[in-house]
Amino acid sequence: MPGRTINEATRLEAKTEDVAMADAPTSAQSHAEESHDTAETMREDGEENGSKQGEEEEDEEEQPPAQRIRVLPGSTTTAASYEFLEEGHTLGNALRYIIMKNPDVEFCAYAIPHPSEPKMNVRIQTYDTTTAIDALKKGLQDLEDLCDVVAEEFWTKRNEFAASKADMMSE
Amino acid sequence: MEYDTMMMDNESLGPSVKISEADNMHVNFELTNVDISFANSLRRVIQAEVPTIAIDLVEFAVNSSVLADEFIAHRLGLIPLDSRQIDDLNYSRDCDCDQYCERCSVTLTLHAKCTSDEVMKVYARDLIVSHDRPNNQIGNPVIMDPDGLGPLICKLRKDQELQINCIAKKGIAKEHAKWAPTAAVGFEYDPHNKLRHLDLWYEIDAEKEWPKSQYAAWEEPPQEGEVFDYDAVPSRFYFEVESAGNIEPDTIIQEGIKELQRKLAGLIHGLGETDGMNGDYDGPRSPDQNMDGGSGWQDQGFTTPYGNAGNQSSWGGSATAYGTTPYGNSGQGGW
Secondary structure, eight states, rough: OOOOOOOOOEEEEEEEEOOOOOSSSSSSHHHHHHHHHHOEEEEEOOOHHHHHHHHHHHHHSSSOOSEEEEETTTTTEEEEEEEESOOOOHHHHHHHHHHHHHHTTEEEEEOSSOSOOOEEEEEEEEEESSSSHHHHHOOOHHHHHHHHHHHHHHHHHHHHHHHHHHHHHOO | OOGGOOOOOTOOOOOOEEEEOSSSSEEEEEEESSHHEEEEEEEEOOOOHHEEEEEEEEEEEEEOSSSSSHHHHHHHHHBBOOOTTGGGGGGGGGSSSSSTTTTEEEEEEEEOOSSSSSSSSEEEEGGGOOSSSSHHHTTTTTOSSSTSOOSSEEOOTTOOEEEEEEEEEEEEEETTGGSEEEEEEEEEEOOOOOOOOOOOOOOOHHHHHHHOOOGGGSOOOOTOOOOTTTTTTOOOOEEEEEOSSSOHHHHHHHHHHHHHHHHHHHHHHHHHHHTGGGGGSOOOOOOOTTTTSSSSSSSSSSSSBSSSTSSSSSTTTTTOOOOOOOOOSSTOOOO
């Protein structure tokens, strides 16, 4: 991905496109008033002129998706800390529990270092029989399997309940 | 996987559910043989992360009512809209369109003008849902009162008028409570406080002064002179899920578990990419080591974390700084 330096051609082009003071709109105020008279767009949470804001945000989101998990410095094969972005207690505590259930894991804990940062750290220390990353992967997989079991159990019980209710109604 | 220590009571092995009450607005159930962390994850996910649809953008053409635009916009946002087939709708941020389209939004319009001397009431039933939507159910205002009116939006006096265009979008309650699928979720365990997670306030006797939960009858009361069990963990959880009307309560649970799995699947996918740590992201980032715990950070102490032990500059030389990543040995080993 070259392009930290601007090549000569583009720089010249940029120069010719330079805007003089005279080209600027006389006043930004009149524009705003015009749109005010016709129809007003308002975000529900009170943020005015949501469209412009949205465009800017979209441009930022064009960048490749950021890394969700990274290893924190100082980690080794069997003892590692992982930083999860945009995860919280919902995942953290359940994951911590399920990793700790793994008999090859010596220690597992999670923390949210600061409430206003969307970060969640998980520390995993394993015995020599496995690695921290494998324990993490197994934990994620096990939790997903547990979800499957509970979802299926809930749905069968729901159907049984619905059937028994229907029986009561018909009697 | 083995849930060996989960076999608290001998009767059942894995997690089990017992539904005690259910209708179109509520479901009460008992979840047993799971850990408190999982039960709490389920509670958190159904309260904050199950997607629904709600009005998010309001365009006012005419508003001569006594209420301010943003006040009405807020009220509109809180009206529950039918979200039962929410999977048909995209998130606006993930959609291919510029701002919103029929694949990621539902448009509702409202036009009301009072012409009589009496005060006119504008209700949610007066919202007209556009036809270009993924299915002909999603986005309908939820109306449950016997008169079929729905929530009151605004009152108009003679000659006052309201003409608005609402864009309803998909979202989750973590962003704004208007997207909540649940009105309330009851979560309870250990009704006799055997585990002493609660420190009950009392004047003379906590046992007599505090009313017992309805679930107290479901569990063995503590025996006279029973010694405290330090190893005991909660294993029976009583949920009382109350829907807000936009999704049925049983579907909320189902969708909640699905959402939890979606989260996990996303992370497993993120980890699965071989060069997950050193992908094509070349923006500023603090130097870290390989995922598989190789060298790079904490070994010799005289190597910089950038490049390979200094025999090749990360800014030029044989490899460009961008082709292979300057941080650690990219792609090597992998996992």
